[in-house]
Each structure stands twice: as C-alpha cells, then as structure tokens.
Amino acid sequence: MTSSLTGNELKQELTELDKKHFIHPTSNMKQLQEQGPAFIFTEGDGIYLKDVEGRQLMDSLSSLWNVNIGHGREELGEVAKEQMGKLAFTSTFSNWSHEPVIRLAERIAKWTPGDLNVTFFTSGGSEANDTAFKTVRHYWKIKGRPEKRKIISRKQSYHGVAMGATSATGIPEFHTFTTSIAPDFYYVDSTLDALKDRIEKEGADTIAAFISEPVQGSGGVNLPPEGYFEEVRKICDEHDILMIADEVICGFGRTGTNFGMENFGIVPDIITMAKGVTSGYAPLGGMVISEKLHKEIYENTQGNFWHGYTYSGHPTAAAVALKNLEIIERENLIENVRTMGQEMLNGFKWLQEQNENVLDVRGIGLLGAISLERESAAVEPIGPKVVAEALKRGLICRSVVYGGQDTLAFAPPFIINKKQVDDMVTIVNDSIKAVIK
Structure with missing residues (x-):
C-alpha cells in the first residue's frame, strides 16, 4: 500500500482510521481510543524497524519472539x-x-x-x-x-x-x-x-x-x-x-x-x-x-x-x-544464537553489577530476561517505565508484570552482532538509571 501523504499527515490519517476500524490484540482499548497506536511501522531492515515518521528502533524482541532471521529478507x-x-x-x-x-x-x-x-x-x-x-x-x-x-x-x-x-x-x-x-x-x-x-x-x-x-x-x-x-x-x-x-x-x-x-x-x-x-x-x-x-x-x-x-x-x-x-x-544462525546469546548474558551480568535494583539476569541462547526490584507489590511496576525510557533511546523491549513479576524480556533476531548487543545493553542500562534515580 502506498500513500501520497508523508510524515505527520500520514500518521494522523492512519491513527484516525486505526481508532475507528481496528481492534488490536492484547492492547489497552481505552488508551488506543484516546491516543491512537503507539507506533505505526512501515519498514523493517535486519534488527531494526522504522515507523511512519521515519524513526528507527532496534527490535530486541524480534517483534513477537518470531522474526528470527531479521526483517526485510x-x-x-x-x-x-x-x-x-x-x-x-x-x-x-x-x-x-x-x-x-x-x-x-x-x-x-x-x-x-x-x-x-x-x-x-x-x-x-x-x-x-x-x-x-x-x-x-x-x-x-x-x-x-x-x-x-x-x-x-x-x-x-x-x-x-x-x-x-x-x-x-x-x-x-x-x-x-x-x-x-x-x-x-x-x-x-x-x-x-x-x-x-x-x-x-x-x-x-x-x-x-x-x-x-x-x-x-x-x-x-x-x-x-x-x-x-x-x-x-x-x-x-x-x-x-x-x-x-x-x-x-x-x-x-x-x-x-x-x-x-x-x-x-x-x-x-x-x-x-x-x-x-x-x-x-x-x-x-x-x-x-x-x-x-x-x-x-x-x-x-x-x-x-x-x-x-x-x-x-x-x-x-x-x-x-x-x-x-x-x-x-x-547462514549458521543457530551458532550465532549461541555466541551472541552468551554475549547478551554477559552484558546483562555487567548491567546487574551497575544497578543494585537488578535482582536477577538469565538467558539461554537469544532468550533472556532482567528482573527488577520494587519496594512492594503495591508499588507501580518499574518495568513499563524502563520500556518507555528505552523507546526514547531507540530500543523496543518488553515488560512482563504478570503475577507480581517485574521483568524485562529480550529475544533479538538471530542475526544480531556484537556491536548491536552492546548497544542494546547500553540503552537498557541508561534507561534503568534514568528511571531509578
């Protein structure tokens, strides 16, 4: 699909159409009606996605744990x-x-x-x-x-x-x-x-x-x-x-x-x-x-x-x-999963050393998580705030808060390289520090 509209005009048109005609899976319906979709993606390339306004974001969850060989193949x-x-x-x-x-x-x-x-x-x-x-x-x-x-x-x-x-x-x-x-x-x-x-x-x-x-x-x-x-x-x-x-x-x-x-x-x-x-x-x-x-x-x-x-x-x-x-x-991508998975886990361990609010890190292959501490179950979760902060810095990750857990989840595409892993870990570290001051 193509449109003669660009940037903000296209976003406004699509936002109104989305609110009127599309029911999103596992999403906040009231929030969608008030604000529209958080992102409207238009392109994917490797481990990155681009939205309707041209902003590039690192996709550290392979979208929904599934774009394993990366976008744009x-x-x-x-x-x-x-x-x-x-x-x-x-x-x-x-x-x-x-x-x-x-x-x-x-x-x-x-x-x-x-x-x-x-x-x-x-x-x-x-x-x-x-x-x-x-x-x-x-x-x-x-x-x-x-x-x-x-x-x-x-x-x-x-x-x-x-x-x-x-x-x-x-x-x-x-x-x-x-x-x-x-x-x-x-x-x-x-x-x-x-x-x-x-x-x-x-x-x-x-x-x-x-x-x-x-x-x-x-x-x-x-x-x-x-x-x-x-x-x-x-x-x-x-x-x-x-x-x-x-x-x-x-x-x-x-x-x-x-x-x-x-x-x-x-x-x-x-x-x-x-x-x-x-x-x-x-x-x-x-x-x-x-x-x-x-x-x-x-x-x-x-x-x-x-x-x-x-x-x-x-x-x-x-x-x-x-x-x-x-x-x-x-492309021997499963070998890369093992190699980069270890790099990701090493990065998470480093991140834990830098942040006393990180309770636990874990991973197997390119499937990993960071658990965050909050004062009590009654306190607002930290994870969603870190996710929002990471988005500002160009990283998509996921917060899991089921059952009182406060966890950040990661599953980047199999094609990720060492520099990209380092970039991901750096953004997560900066985002945690920005939220937990």
Missing part, C-alpha cells in the same frame, strides 16, 4: 511470489496434498529430535496447541481410555488464546478476560512435588497430557529448575501421561538448539510449533507427533481424522517456511 518475498504465481492455495482436506507441504513436513522431521517425524499444520501456535489437546484426547479415546482427558500445565505458562490454548495458559489475566474457560485444565507450580501431588489428586487414569514450554516466554522468560524436565519425562512415562512441549517460542533455534527441550536431553511425545518456522513472514504453525503415536492413531481411527483448518498446510506459507529454514542452516 527479500528471498522470502521472492519465494512467496513464485509460489503464489504457481499455486497460491489448495486444500489439504479429503486426502489432497501438494509439494510444498510434503517437502516442509520432511524438512521439519530432520530438525526435530527422536522419532517426532509427522506434522499436522495450523495457522499459528494457539491452533497448534488446541490441535494437540484434541489429538491426545482422541488418542486415549481410541485406545479405550476416554476418561484420560485432563491437561496439566504450569503456572505462568502461555499457550495461546484459542479456547483450549487459553484454558491451558497459566496466567490468570487471560482467564478473567472471559466468563469461563474450558473444563479439565489444571495448573501446577514449577516443582516436581506439585506435579506429583496433582497427578495423585486427580488420578493418573484421568490425565491425558502434561504441557510445558521449555522456557516460559510471556510468563517472564523463566528457565526450569535444574533436572526438572528429566524427571517430568520419567513421571509422565510412569503414569502413562503424554508429554507435550510447547516450542512456539523456543523452536527452530531460539535457545541455541533446534528445539528447546534438546537443552535438557528430552524427547517429548508431541511438539507444538509456530513463530520461528517462518520467522513471521507467513502465518504457520503445527503439531509434530512421534511415529509411534501416528501409527496408533491411523490404525485405530475409524473414518476421518475430524479436525482441520482451512489453512492447514497452506502452500505459500509452506514455501516461505522452507526458505526460512534454508537460510537458518545456510
């Missing part, structure tokens, strides 16, 4: 155009297929650990998790154990905003938004005892699956306790509970391995994925299941697998994903 536009010119869309219902989705399913099987080799495609992460919940319940039903339907997740987890995904999310604000959530979802603290107690209370014969992010993202970039997932895998096996890894943020290199659970030596029964498979250049997600589960499902399902989305296996999205994964491999 023309190769992805070219492959999308080529695919659209040949076959923009066709359904994969009714046993139909096409080459891009077949090639992508094969490519993903080379990325995933163990025998996680079979993919059901969706439009994003919420749909991927809803698909997993329906699939595990279907699995136990056809196995003659329909009472195994309960899903256990962790408090502070985020699994999306479709009905099932919302219900699995362990952040209360997403539950209180609506009048009710789906039944048979339960939440535990991130301890082994809490999981064992819940299994004992509910009865293992009623539990279909346990789901967890390898590293909690939206809940505060929370790394698991040492040895946690190794023991969770054993507990699930002992009680005949399927283990789902929500790799929507961590998958495809974000934590320095192909998938986040590989950091802990774990092969789950199911992986859900989205974001990084296309680096945000096209909407795509999926559920990847083990060959064992796949075989049991197709051998025992009578008739159709009654689940599917219009855009399951979208040809253009699949072509974009194939090119995105090729770029990650060709």
Whole structure:
C-alpha cells in the first residue's frame, strides 16, 4: 500500500482510521481510543524497524519472539511470489496434498529430535496447541481410555488464546478476560512435588497430557529448575501421561538448539510449533507427533481424522517456511544464537553489577530476561517505565508484570552482532538509571 501523504499527515490519517476500524490484540482499548497506536511501522531492515515518521528502533524482541532471521529478507518475498504465481492455495482436506507441504513436513522431521517425524499444520501456535489437546484426547479415546482427558500445565505458562490454548495458559489475566474457560485444565507450580501431588489428586487414569514450554516466554522468560524436565519425562512415562512441549517460542533455534527441550536431553511425545518456522513472514504453525503415536492413531481411527483448518498446510506459507529454514542452516544462525546469546548474558551480568535494583539476569541462547526490584507489590511496576525510557533511546523491549513479576524480556533476531548487543545493553542500562534515580 502506498500513500501520497508523508510524515505527520500520514500518521494522523492512519491513527484516525486505526481508532475507528481496528481492534488490536492484547492492547489497552481505552488508551488506543484516546491516543491512537503507539507506533505505526512501515519498514523493517535486519534488527531494526522504522515507523511512519521515519524513526528507527532496534527490535530486541524480534517483534513477537518470531522474526528470527531479521526483517526485510527479500528471498522470502521472492519465494512467496513464485509460489503464489504457481499455486497460491489448495486444500489439504479429503486426502489432497501438494509439494510444498510434503517437502516442509520432511524438512521439519530432520530438525526435530527422536522419532517426532509427522506434522499436522495450523495457522499459528494457539491452533497448534488446541490441535494437540484434541489429538491426545482422541488418542486415549481410541485406545479405550476416554476418561484420560485432563491437561496439566504450569503456572505462568502461555499457550495461546484459542479456547483450549487459553484454558491451558497459566496466567490468570487471560482467564478473567472471559466468563469461563474450558473444563479439565489444571495448573501446577514449577516443582516436581506439585506435579506429583496433582497427578495423585486427580488420578493418573484421568490425565491425558502434561504441557510445558521449555522456557516460559510471556510468563517472564523463566528457565526450569535444574533436572526438572528429566524427571517430568520419567513421571509422565510412569503414569502413562503424554508429554507435550510447547516450542512456539523456543523452536527452530531460539535457545541455541533446534528445539528447546534438546537443552535438557528430552524427547517429548508431541511438539507444538509456530513463530520461528517462518520467522513471521507467513502465518504457520503445527503439531509434530512421534511415529509411534501416528501409527496408533491411523490404525485405530475409524473414518476421518475430524479436525482441520482451512489453512492447514497452506502452500505459500509452506514455501516461505522452507526458505526460512534454508537460510537458518545456510547462514549458521543457530551458532550465532549461541555466541551472541552468551554475549547478551554477559552484558546483562555487567548491567546487574551497575544497578543494585537488578535482582536477577538469565538467558539461554537469544532468550533472556532482567528482573527488577520494587519496594512492594503495591508499588507501580518499574518495568513499563524502563520500556518507555528505552523507546526514547531507540530500543523496543518488553515488560512482563504478570503475577507480581517485574521483568524485562529480550529475544533479538538471530542475526544480531556484537556491536548491536552492546548497544542494546547500553540503552537498557541508561534507561534503568534514568528511571531509578
């Protein structure tokens, strides 16, 4: 889209149209009506975004944890155009297929650990998790154990905003938004005892699956306790509970391995994925299941697998994903994630030394966080003020304040270099000092 208007005139026109016609996701509606959108972005280049007024900002969260290979990659536009010119869309219902989705399913099987080799495609992460919940319940039903339907997740987890995904999310604000959530979802603290107690209370014969992010993202970039997932895998096996890894943020290199659970030596029964498979250049997600589960499902399902989305296996999205994964491999970007991730963590540790209000820093690959101290839970959070100050200095970062936490979250694009990491850390340090005087 182009306009003859420029700068402030264009911003004013778009602001009024935005306020009148667009409902923003996870945003303050009253604030939008009063002030309009905080930014109207027009261009992206590498780790930077440019707004309608020409201001450049460093994108230290890869927009929504997803623009992993960076903004402005023309190769992805070219492959999308080529695919659209040949076959923009066709359904994969009714046993139909096409080459891009077949090639992508094969490519993903080379990325995933163990025998996680079979993919059901969706439009994003919420749909991927809803698909997993329906699939595990279907699995136990056809196995003659329909009472195994309960899903256990962790408090502070985020699994999306479709009905099932919302219900699995362990952040209360997403539950209180609506009048009710789906039944048979339960939440535990991130301890082994809490999981064992819940299994004992509910009865293992009623539990279909346990789901967890390898590293909690939206809940505060929370790394698991040492040895946690190794023991969770054993507990699930002992009680005949399927283990789902929500790799929507961590998958495809974000934590320095192909998938986040590989950091802990774990092969789950199911992986859900989205974001990084296309680096945000096209909407795509999926559920990847083990060959064992796949075989049991197709051998025992009578008739159709009654689940599917219009855009399951979208040809253009699949072509974009194939090119995105090729770029990650060709440019050795996961190696850069490990190298720059260590530089980022080192920078955060330095920042902690400079600021007594920094309680904790943590990171794994290019996924990191800084926890800030405030006098009490009743005091206004510091994080949003630091974020606002950083924006003045040209840096986009994110504040997480769920559950009383006061955390700054970071997940820069995989292409970030040492100078850019240093610039990011410097801006954060200056912003903290400006807020906490």
